[in-house]
Amino acid sequence: MRAAVVVFPGSNCDRDMAVALKAAGADVTMVWHKDASLPDGVDLVAVPGGFSFGDYLRCGAIAAQSPICHAVVAHANRGGYVLGVCNGFQVLTETGLLPGALMRNSGLKFICKAVDLKVETSDSAFTEGYNAGDIVAYPVAHHDGNYTVDDDTLSQLRDANRIAFTYCENLNGSVADIAGVLSENRRVLGMMPHPERAVDTGHGGTDGQALFRGLLAQFATA
Amino acid sequence: MKARVHVMLKNGVLDPQGEAVRHALGSLGFEGVSGVRQGKVIELDLADGTSEATITQMCEKLLANTVIESYKVEVL
Numbered sequence: 185m186r187a188a189v190v191v192f193p194g195s196n197c198d199r200d201m202a203v204a205l206k207a208a209g210a211d212v213t214m215v216w217h218k219d220a221s222l223p224d225g226v227d228l229v230a231v232p233g234g235f236s237f238g239d240y241l242r243c244g245a246i247a248a249q250s251p252i253c254h255a256v257v258a259h260a261n262r263g264g265y266v267l268g269v270c271n272g273f274q275v276l277t278e279t280g281l282l283p284g285a286l287m288r289n290s291g292l293k294f295i296c297k298a299v300d301l302k303v304e305t306s307d308s309a310f311t312e313g314y315n316a317g318d319i320v321a322y323p324v325a326h327h328d329g330n331y332t333v334d335d336d337t338l339s340q341l342r343d344a345n346r347i348a349f350t351y352c353e354n355l356n357g358s359v360a361d362i363a364g365v366l367s368e369n370r371r372v373l374g375m376m377p378h379p380e381r382a383v384d385t386g387h388g389g390t391d392g393q394a395l396f397r398g399l400l401a402q403f404a405t406a
Numbered sequence: 407m408k409a410r411v412h413v414m415l416k417n418g419v420l421d422p423q424g425e426a427v428r429h430a431l432g433s434l435g436f437e438g439v440s441g442v443r444q445g446k447v448i449e450l451d452l453a454d455g456t457s458e459a460t461i462t463q464m465c466e467k468l469l470a471n472t473v474i475e476s477y478k479v480e481v482l
Contacts (some may be wrong), residue, residue, distance in 0.1 A: 290422045
């Protein structure tokens with residue numbers, strides 16, 4: 185699988201993401217926010233965590249208008265896979281690839297700890313390495329992870345089984361404990377917790393490995 | 407010309423920061439503050455003759471996230 189990791193000024197999980205993808209067997213290229221196109225033959229674009237453009241205006245808002253993001257949106261519209269983690273999730277909601285928005289945590293504090301998540305669906309390339317109902321521990325590190333959607337959109341997400349992960353205990357005010365959501369075609373996943381920070385025993389846990397391995401397996405059999 | 411854009415969270419969207427400000431006002435002894443909503447004011451210096459439609463596009467594309475925010479344009 186060929187993967188591209190987007191780097192914005194202020195990204196800080198880009199290299200962790202690249203390491204996690206490489207460890208799972210992906211061929212990884214880093215792409216800069218000013219690049220107007222993705223490398224040929226890219227299967228997956230990963231939009232990493234961090235504080236792109238200093239979180240100015242709104243988290244992810246300025247990154248979402250960068251040249252590379254127009255290419256990422258085109259990639260997704262062609263049916264390409266996109267994974268957005270933390271700030272990457274915020275960027276994907278700002279581009280409109282995923283519904284909803286991420287607001288300031290309800291407790292107003294930056295939250296940095298490992299949390300238990302429930303895998304809500306195994307029906308996606310990202311989550312097929314898990315069983316629905318599995319409890320996994322991923323680190324979170326965010327100030328604006330309070331996922332907000334209107335009631336109609338929430339119903340649509342539920343009806344189409346597009347909620348990928350929920351927090352076992354609501355920590356940031358997110359509607360319906362939502363930690364990660366899928367696009368309509370299930371090929372775009374945005375999530376606040378960091379699977380790439382749970383892939384090595386040195387991280388204190390390896391629950392994230394199944395996400396990357398499952399994703400890679402998808403392409404091995406394709 | 408100048409324009410001022412007011413961006414506010416939509417009604418019904420909880421504003422945790424506004425709530426914190428409301429609590430702080432209460433603890434300073436200001437009574438009867440039943441709600442605080444916090445927003446943004448963005449001032450734009452524009453070429454003369456910029457249409458209101460163009461400013462609206464700026465709001466829709468970047469200045470406000472219409473999933474959670476509403477905006478109001480004031481041409482000065």
